Amino acid sequence: MKILFLSPPSKDLDFPPLGIAYITSFLNKNGHEAIIFDGHNNSHKEIVSAVRKINPQIVGITMNTSTRFEGLCLAKEIKNTLKIPIILGGPHPTLMPEQILKNYPYIDYLVRNEGEYVCLNLLDALEANEKLNKIKGISYKEGGKIFHNERAEPLKDLDTLPYPEYKFFNLKGYAKHPLHPKEFLEYPAASIITSRGCPFNCTFCSSSHLWGHKIRFRKPKEIVDEIEYLYSEKNVRFVFFYDDNFTADKKRVVDICKTIIERGLHKKIKWLCKSEVNVITREMLEWLKKAGCCVIEYGIEDGSPEGLKFFRKPHTIQQVLEAFKLTHEAGLEIVAYFIIGGDHESPENVQRKKKFIEKINPTLVTASLLLAYPGTEIYEIGKRRGQWDDNILLQPCVGREYHYRVPIFYSKNMNLEQMFEASADIDYWWNKKKGNLKLKNILIIISNLIKNRDFSKLYSMSKSIMIHKIKHN
Ligand code: B12
Numbered sequence: 001m002k003i004l005f006l007s008p009p010s011k012d013l014d015f016p017p018l019g020i021a022y023i024t025s026f027l028n029k030n031g032h033e034a035i036i037f038d039g040h041n042n043s044h045k046e047i048v049s050a051v052r053k054i055n056p057q058i059v060g061i062t063m064n065t066s067t068r069f070e071g072l073c074l075a076k077e078i079k080n081t082l083k084i085p086i087i088l089g090g091p092h093p094t095l096m097p098e099q100i101l102k103n104y105p106y107i108d109y110l111v112r113n114e115g116e117y118v119c120l121n122l123l124d125a126l127e128a129n130e131k132l133n134k135i136k137g138i139s140y141k142e143g144g145k146i147f148h149n150e151r152a153e154p155l156k157d158l159d160t161l162p163y164p165e166y167k168f169f170n171l172k173g174y175a176k177h178p179l180h181p182k183e184f185l186e187y188p189a190a191s192i193i194t195s196r197g198c199p200f201n202c203t204f205c206s207s208s209h210l211w212g213h214k215i216r217f218r219k220p221k222e223i224v225d226e227i228e229y230l231y232s233e234k235n236v237r238f239v240f241f242y243d244d245n246f247t248a249d250k251k252r253v254v255d256i257c258k259t260i261i262e263r264g265l266h267k268k269i270k271w272l273c274k275s276e277v278n279v280i281t282r283e284m285l286e287w288l289k290k291a292g293c294c295v296i297e298y299g300i301e302d303g304s305p306e307g308l309k310f311f312r313k314p315h316t317i318q319q320v321l322e323a324f325k326l327t328h329e330a331g332l333e334i335v336a337y338f339i340i341g342g343d344h345e346s347p348e349n350v351q352r353k354k355k356f357i358e359k360i361n362p363t364l365v366t367a368s369l370l371l372a373y374p375g376t377e378i379y380e381i382g383k384r385r386g387q388w389d390d391n392i393l394l395q396p397c398v399g400r401e402y403h404y405r406v407p408i409f410y411s412k413n414m415n416l417e418q419m420f421e422a423s424a425d426i427d428y429w430w431n432k433k434k435g436n437l438k439l440k441n442i443l444i445i446i447s448n449l450i451k452n453r454d455f456s457k458l459y460s461m462s463k464s465i466m467i468h469k470i471k472h473n
């Protein structure tokens with residue numbers, strides 16, 4: 001079948017969406033004609049007109065909770081214009097299948113969780129005009145009724161998948177942030193996923209609902225083959241490893257690093273990965289450094305034991321201190337993620353967080369508001385407390401109580417205004433202190449916020465800059 005994949009326009013994507021890139025190459029290997037229209041910078045009108053020109057038999061759209069409105073509007077316009085079936089996949093359709101099929105009549109099929117085999121089986125069945133009731137992992141409508149077939153088993157060996165299909169993307173057309181390394185700013189952008197799944201269960205995260213608790217790892221040789229391919233075929237010089245927890249298996253990480261070094265790729269490519277602090281060892285960090293890793297991202301979230309408990313983080317304050325000490329000694333840059341919000345959050349706790357940031361001394365800090373994504377415990381707590389019900393996700397979710405089209409989790413001790421301010425204040429205070437915010441960079445960040453219509457962050461950031469100016473003049 002000729003299927004066209006789309007992702008909703010989004011100016012803040014710094015890479016092509018890997019999900020549809022994986023499915024496209026997998027379907028093409030298995031007898032279908034899959035195409036992607038890279039419309040992340042285009043208007044709906046332009047995308048619909050491209051779809052008309054390509055004239056597919058079916059359209060697949062990827063979607064997370066923040067991009068659901070863009071994605072659903074696009075689906076509606078395509079359905080109205082071309083009258084072809086539409087499949088949705090990705091985090092939001094996986095987490096809210098009943099709500100989507102019930103409320104949006106122009107959506108025909110949902111592929112839940114891991115998409116490669118499920119989408120192939122669905123297309124094969126549609127092409128052969130077979131019944132859909134045996135196809136695991138899909139939700140669909142038939143005779144006015146909604147069906148959710150049982151979940152498909154996860155793919156055992158991720159290395160059997162072909163590399164994501166990049167040929168449909170303009171790898172140089174993705175968002176650039178002033179703080180990105182120059183190897184990334186000046187060359188095509190690409191990311192790699194070397195595992196799927198996360199054994200932990202943080203209260204604000206839905207990863208394990210999407211991928212399961214058991215991590216499935218790709219093999220070091222195959223991963224390094226992919227790096228080599230991106231370097232030689234796609235001219236990539238900086239790779240983001242976007243696994244939820246790249247370092248979960250210590251031996252595997254060291255083996256990846258050794259293979260990178262054996263092939264001389266550490267001299268050609270720099271890279272970044274995400275890790276939990278509780279698995280970090282000196283030996284691992286030394287190998288990361290030797291193999292060209294220059295930045296490691298840690299999800300710290302809070303500087304108090306109460307905060308870590310509320311978020312059910314798998315680490316202790318002591319482990320954070322130890323991991324940061326070792327990472328500094330290894331000479332790696334650190335991006336530290338923090339969250340503003342939760343039952344433990346208060347103006348005093350924000351101050352405690354700032355003291356903690358000073359102590360651990362990351363290169364760059366991002367302090368985000370606590371958002372309630374479906375499938376997370378935070379979302380369920382808000383529901384139990386009567387702050388929202390599932391219907392909230394049918395709303396556009398724009399305004400002071402929302403961020404990225406998702407409800408903000410109410411804090412008992414802070415109002416929304418204080419939360420926005422604390423988030424902008426920490427970002428500005430620390431990144432200014434570390435010299436990350438040169439005037440040129442601030443201007444780029446502001447222009448990105450305007451481009452993405454993120455006016456609440458823009459407002460609180462401007463306010464935070466002004467407060468700092470007044471305090472320090
Ligand atoms: C990399 C990443 C990013 C990158 C995106 C880069 C890019 N170009 O896509 C950046 C940093 C920009 C980012 C931003 C955000 N992200 Co993000 N991100 C991820 C991450 C870590 C990996 C995504 C990925 O590539 N996965 C690998 C591919 C293979 O998986 P996939 O995309 O899910 O696709 C598979 C299936 O879902 C399915 N599928 C997907 N689409 C489709 C479509 C069809 C038609 C079909 C049939 C199947 C299908 O098949 C695919 C293959 O198996 C995930 C966590 C995770 N481990 O998945 C979070 C994650 C997707 N992000 C999340 C969030 C919340 C965000 C932000 C909203 C954060 C924020 N507040 O700004 C923004 C939204 C940006 C946007 N405009 O979309 C959440 C989504 C939760 C939700 N309910 O929506 C996740 C799950 C993290 C989490 N644990 O909570 N993110």
Ligand code: SF4
Pocket residue numbers: 198199200201202205206207208244245276299
């Ligand atoms: S935040 Fe990270 S460690 Fe926690 S559940 Fe999500 S992916 Fe796993």
